[in-house]
Amino acid sequence: MSEESLTLVPCEPGALTPAELRTLFLFEKLTDDQLAWIAAHGCTMHMPAGGVVIREGDPADQFFVLLSGTIALTRRVGQDDVETTRTEQRGVYMGATQSYLRDDGIPRKYMATMRALDDSDFFVMSAADFGHMMREWFPMAIHLLEGLTLGMRTTAAAISERQRLTALGALSAGLMHELNNPAAAASRAAAALRQRVAGMRHKLGMLAAGKVPTDRLIALVDLQEDVIERAAKAPALTAMETADREDELGEWMEERNVTGGWDLAAVFAQGGIDIDCLNEIETRVGSPDLLDQAIHWLGYALETEQLMSDIEDATGRVSNLVNAAKQYSQMDRAAHQWIDVHGGLKSTLVMLNHKIGTGIRVVKDFDRTLPQIPAHPAELNQVWTNLIDNAVQAMNGVGTLTLRTYREGDHVVVSIGDTGPGVPDELKKRVFEPFFTTKPVGEGTGLGLDISYRIVVNGHGGDIVLDSEPGDTKFKVRLPITEPASA
Numbered sequence: 496m497s498e499e500s501l502t503l504v505p506c507e508p509g510a511l512t513p514a515e516l517r518t519l520f521l522f523e524k525l526t527d528d529q530l531a532w533i534a535a536h537g538c539t540m541h542m543p544a545g546g547v548v549i550r551e552g553d554p555a556d557q558f559f560v561l562l563s564g565t566i567a568l569t570r571r572v573g574q575d576d577v578e579t580t581r582t583e584q585r586g587v588y589m590g591a592t593q594s595y596l597r598d599d600g601i602p603r604k605y606m607a608t609m610r611a612l613d614d615s616d617f618f619v620m621s622a623a624d625f626g627h628m629m630r631e632w633f634p635m636a637i638h639l640l641e642g643l644t645l646g647m648r649t650t651a652a653a654i655s656e657r658q659r660l661t662a663l664g665a666l667s668a669g670l671m672h673e674l675n676n677p678a679a680a681a682s683r684a685a686a687a688l689r690q691r692v693a694g695m696r697h698k699l700g701m702l703a704a705g706k707v708p709t710d711r712l713i714a715l716v717d718l719q720e721d722v723i724e725r726a727a728k729a730p731a732l733t734a735m736e737t738a739d740r741e742d743e744l745g746e747w748m749e750e751r752n753v754t755g756g757w758d759l760a761a762v763f764a765q766g767g768i769d770i771d772c773l774n775e776i777e778t779r780v781g782s783p784d785l786l787d788q789a790i791h792w793l794g795y796a797l798e799t800e801q802l803m804s805d806i807e808d809a810t811g812r813v814s815n816l817v818n819a820a821k822q823y824s825q826m827d828r829a830a831h832q833w834i835d836v837h838g839g840l841k842s843t844l845v846m847l848n849h850k851i852g853t854g855i856r857v858v859k860d861f862d863r864t865l866p867q868i869p870a871h872p873a874e875l876n877q878v879w880t881n882l883i884d885n886a887v888q889a890m891n892g893v894g895t896l897t898l899r900t901y902r903e904g905d906h907v908v909v910s911i912g913d914t915g916p917g918v919p920d921e922l923k924k925r926v927f928e929p930f931f932t933t934k935p936v937g938e939g940t941g942l943g944l945d946i947s948y949r950i951v952v953n954g955h956g957g958d959i960v961l962d963s964e965p966g967d968t969k970f971k972v973r974l975p976i977t978e979p980a981s982a
C-alpha cells in the first residue's frame with residue numbers, strides 16, 4: 496500500500512446526460528433506459544493536476560471512466576513505483592473493473608495507484624452499482640468472464656503446485672543420491688573392518704605363540720601407537736606422491752622379504768609412513784625374525800584406523816545432509832521469523848551439491864555482520880535454489896559460482912553470480928515472465944524466476960534485479976531489514 500494520501504474531491508451526481516454518456520465507447524451500445532439508469536447512479540469528479548485518485552491496495556469500491564485530462568497508473572515494486580500506464584484517451588476505465596465477478600469472499604483491492612497528471616475529469620460509479628448493472632444486464636457475458644478468470648486461476652494454481660512438486664521431486668532424488676554414497680561407503684568400510692579385526696586377533700595369537708619376549712611385545716604396542724599418531728598427522732599426498740611413496744616402501748619390504756610387502760606398501764603410504772619411519776620401526780623391533788609379523792601387525796593397525804575414519808566421515812556426512820535437508824525444508828520451524836540469510840544459503844548449497852559438480856568453483860563472500868531479517872525461510876530457500884540452479888545450468892559444468900551478501904542501506908542483498916554466457920539484452924525483461932524459458936521442452940518450465948520474483952517482491956517486499964554481461968551475470972535479491980508495513 497502506498498503511503499501518500501488520497502486527494503479528496505467531491506463527486507457531483509447527475510452531471511452527465513444519457514446522450515453524453517453514449518459518447519463514451521464503453522456505453523455506446525446501451526439503450527436509453529440503461530443510459531438513464533447509469534446517469535442517475537453515477538457522478539462526475541474533477542481532480543486537479545497531481546491529485547491521487549486511488550491507491551494500490553485500498554478496497555476497490557469505485558469504477559472510473561476518464562472524461563478528460565491525463566492519468567498515470569503506477570504499481571509498487573519493492574521500493575520503486577513503476578508506471579504501468581499513462582493515457583489521455585477519453586473513455587478508458589479503471590478502478591473496480593472486476594466488481595461484477597461473483598463474490599468469492601476475498602475483498603478486491605485496487606491493483607494500481609492512479610494519479611491525475613493534468614487537471615482531469617472522471618465519471619464515477621460505485622463498485623456495487625457497476626457490479627449490479629453488469630450482472631443484471633449482461634448475465635451471459637458475466638458467466639463467460641467468470642469462467643475465464645476462474646479457469647485462469649485454477650490453471651495458475653495447478654501449475655505452481657506442480658512446479659513445487661517437481662522441485663521437491665528433484666530435490667529428494669538429489670538427496671537420496673547424496674545419502675547413498677556415504678551410506679554405501681560406511682557399510683563397505685564396516686565389512687572390511689570386520690575382516691581386519693579378525694586378522695588382528697589371528698596375528699596376536701601368532702605373536703604370542705612365537706615366544707616373543709614381553710618387553711618386545713610392549714615395545715610393539717608402543718610402536719603401534721606412534722605409527723597411528725603419525726598417520727593421523729600425515730599431510731595429504733597427491734596421487735603422484737602416493738604412487739612414488741608406494742614404490743619406495745614396496746622395495747624396502749621386498750629387500751627384507753616381508754610377505755605381501757607390495758600390498759602393505761599401499762596401506763603404509765596412505766597412512767603417511769615413509770622410509771625413515773620404516774627404518775626406525777626396524778630398529779625398534781630389533782630381531783629380523785620378528786620384523787615380518789610386526790610389519791603386518793602395524794599394517795592392520797593402520798588399516799583399521801583408516802577404515803574407522805572412513806566410517807566416521809561417511810556417517811558424519813549422512814547426518815550433515817539430514818541436518819541440511821531439515822534446515823532446507825524448515826520442517827521444524829515456524830513460517831515467518833527473523834533469520835540470518837546465511838543459514839539458508841549454506842543448506843541450499845549442500846542440497847544442490849550434486850548438481851554443482853566438481854567443475855564449478857563456489858566462492859562464498861559473506862558479510863557475517865548482517866542483521867537478521869524478517870522472512871519465510873523455506874520460501875527464500877526456494878529462491879536460492881532457483882537462482883543457483885539457473886546459474887549452474889548456465890555455466891554448463893565449468894565456471895565460478897559466487898554467493899555474496901552485503902548490506903545496502905536498510906536492505907540485505909544476496910547476489911548470486913555466475914560466469915556463464917549471460918542473458919542477452921533483448922531477453923533481460925522477459926526472464927521473469929512465467930513460462931519464459933530458453934531450455935528445450937521438458938527441461939525447464941520457465942517458472943523458476945517467476946516464482947522467485949513473487950516470493951521476493953510480493954512475499955517479502957523486496958526486489959530482484961538482473962545484471963548481466965557475458966561471463967558475469969548476477970541476480971541480486973534485496974530484502975528489507977525492517978518488517979514490511981502491511982505484511
Ligand SMILES: Nc1ncnc2c1ncn2[C@@H]1O[C@H](COP(=O)(O)OP(=O)(O)OP(=O)(O)O)[C@@H](O)[C@H]1O
Binds near residue numbers: 889
Ligand atoms: N544465470 C543465468 N544465466 C543465463 N541465463 C539465465 C540465467 N538465469 C536465468 N536465465 C534465463 O532465464 C530463463 C528463465 O529462467 P527460469 O528459472 O524462470 O526458467 P528455467 O530455468 O528455464 O526453467 P525452470 O527454472 O523451471 O527449470 C532461462 O531459461 C534462461 O534463459
Ligand SMILES: [Mg+2]
Binds near residue numbers: 881884939943
Ligand atoms: Mg530455472
